Amino acid sequence: MPGARGQATRRRLLDLTLELLGRNGFRDLRVADIAREAGTSPATFYQYFDDIENALLALMGQVRADVDRELQAVVELHLAVRERDSAAASQHDDIADLARQLAGGFLRIWAKHGPLLRVVELQSGDDDGPLTDERKRLLNGVSASIEKLLLSSANAANAAEGPTDVEEAKATSFVLVAMLANVAAHQHGMISAGVSLEALTEAMAQQLAAALP
Amino acid sequence: MPGARGQATRRRLLDLTLELLGRNGFRDLRVADIAREAGTSPATFYQYFDDIENALLALMGQVRADVDRELQAVVELHLAVRERDSAAASQHDDIADLARQLAGGFLRIWAKHGPLLRVVELQSGDDDGPLTDERKRLLNGVSASIEKLLLSSANAANAAEGPTDVEEAKATSFVLVAMLANVAAHQHGMISAGVSLEALTEAMAQQLAAALP
Amino acid sequence: MPGARGQATRRRLLDLTLELLGRNGFRDLRVADIAREAGTSPATFYQYFDDIENALLALMGQVRADVDRELQAVVELHLAVRERDSAAASQHDDIADLARQLAGGFLRIWAKHGPLLRVVELQSGDDDGPLTDERKRLLNGVSASIEKLLLSSANAANAAEGPTDVEEAKATSFVLVAMLANVAAHQHGMISAGVSLEALTEAMAQQLAAALP
């Protein structure tokens, strides 16, 4: 429906929303500022978005794409491969690889979308708006995949445990994702504190590998 | 410097700041509301605090006390005991105990001070204000203790590794604390998603135990 | 940059700033009042001026124009004429005329812009804000012209005096301008005390004429 000029304006508004979010933080993110820096007027902003939260939601689309590609797909691929090679437990090296890929992926995605993800994280405690839902969808996808991975091998190994296993797997997947997400969110501070990115990745991967089957 | 009546007023203001923070969230935390609910006027609030952030900072004092007592002290105690029984590596059971205590401690403290800690988490990253500093001090204490724990046994086991060990230990301690803090911060959501508090504690403890020597 | 409608609003705001300044005085000059009387809202005021002082500064533009036209130009004209008729010292009558013109001009301009000029006068001394600068620019123009006039004839008469002359001329010009400005500023009170405007003009003119060459 939208013409080419409109598309460009919308893009510019989104870009500057992200830019200013990173520069000034969420609390100082104002429609007037976004519009001015985008070279247009506040009124124009409202032709494309209902409010700021709405614009952030639109920005989340890109994050979703990255998360799906770099995190969830990696786990799912691993699962598929394992299913094909059904018989044996997965190779030790494969798990280590997966762990490192996940750790790196989290770090990369947070480095890229940090400010945006931090806002989402924030809102997730105060209210139950659409941003909170978005966060759930984002991380739940990954954590569900990890849960599947945990269960897949559990089932294979000792198939007689019952429902406890499911809860256990879910708990562990939550815990792992929490770790990955929070380290990723604070990577800047940690690196400032004297830990290299590599050491961080390695430590995360090790924790993951220790839990994955 | 403060009289008894003043102390009481200040307390009431702090209490209601916390109360309203939990009820309405940070973004809707207003001096006028705090004052009204505390049975005083906005002007009175400003006699005790420069602004809202300042009041939150004061509230952090209590959190600090809890963290020091329930988290850091536990690790330090463990370290002291181990040092006394110097010869052998610590007992397997002791580690498991410590891990469970830490996990439980984090969950408890975050359950108690959740709203406050979530705000602190939020601000960290956006800016470098005093709240960010407070967060660092809070978690750095715990993570430093864990780092010491990791190094203490490393030295005992194979004493010839070099500086890498230190960075590795630091990275691991950061990762563990990040896990603990973030699970604790989102425990409510996780429990809503169908994981019992016990399962959560167990999963955290397991991750901890896997990493601790 | 400003549209026609905006210009009109801005004008109305300026007009009412001046009006209320005269009616209520500086200390009771409030943005809310100005806006209400101008038929708009405080928010609108702030779209055109950063604060009240800023609006006053804008109003000073008109005063500047009047001062330049009615005071400085008069002296400069006199100087030009005298230069042309180089040979002789200026006629006694010319000086008397100039003096009367200046006296009348000061009285008229202060009668017209009194409240504004009084504010400017006030601020000068307390701080070094933009209003203080404006006052200097305003009166310095006149006083510089008078200084030139004093020196022009001094040079003609006895051309060998030295640098003292310059300081003397400057001091005298300051003193004369101070007299003119202060009488003009308090003309209302003086007239209330039983002195006619004519008598005042005459007295000022006499003082001027006594000093001018």
Add this chain to the structure above:
Amino acid sequence: MPGARGQATRRRLLDLTLELLGRNGFRDLRVADIAREAGTSPATFYQYFDDIENALLALMGQVRADVDRELQAVVELHLAVRERDSAAASQHDDIADLARQLAGGFLRIWAKHGPLLRVVELQSGDDDGPLTDERKRLLNGVSASIEKLLLSSANAANAAEGPTDVEEAKATSFVLVAMLANVAAHQHGMISAGVSLEALTEAMAQQLAAALP
């Protein structure tokens, strides 16, 4: 009525009112600040003064004393002397002396009480409060003396002029006082502009001498 301790407190409050007036200007003169700097509390301030204006009024007492002694008395003395030596017009030298004394006196008093006098000057346009009255009393005394001086000789010289003379004398006295007061009020700025205090005094004295009989 007031005990010794009370007197001391009152003195301290007055001293700091003046001090802060000079330091921050009238608009930023606050009861709380005065009290704090005086080492007491706002409540105490109100035990001695109804409000800030009231305190300033009290401070004006000292100014009055200086004005009476250094300005009015000088003129009156001159008048008395002249009356005694009735026959002749006053000596040329005497007038020059008087002029210089007056000029110097004004400069000195304003240098000493500048901030206070500037406030009085300010209020004298906006309203008709007690401060405005005080200003009138202050300068009217001097100007009345000068008027008497002008008339004394006029009467002596050509005793047949009529009521115009009185108005003329009044106008001239107003003009002279306005000059003296305004130069004195802005002496700081003028000196900054490169005129020495001596040159200023001389220029003022010359204007005076030219007008006085």
Add this chain to the structure above:
DNA sequence: GATGAATGAGGGTTCATTCAT
């Protein structure tokens, strides 16, 4: 498609002033 202009609504903050002790 874009925007100049306007504003309702409300939050932050200040300060003179008053009691009760």
Add this chain to the structure above:
DNA sequence: CATGAATGAACCCTCATTCAT
């Protein structure tokens, strides 16, 4: 005589949001 504590009453200013063009 002094003051800790409290506050009513404003004021300043900002910002999301809406029209009319």
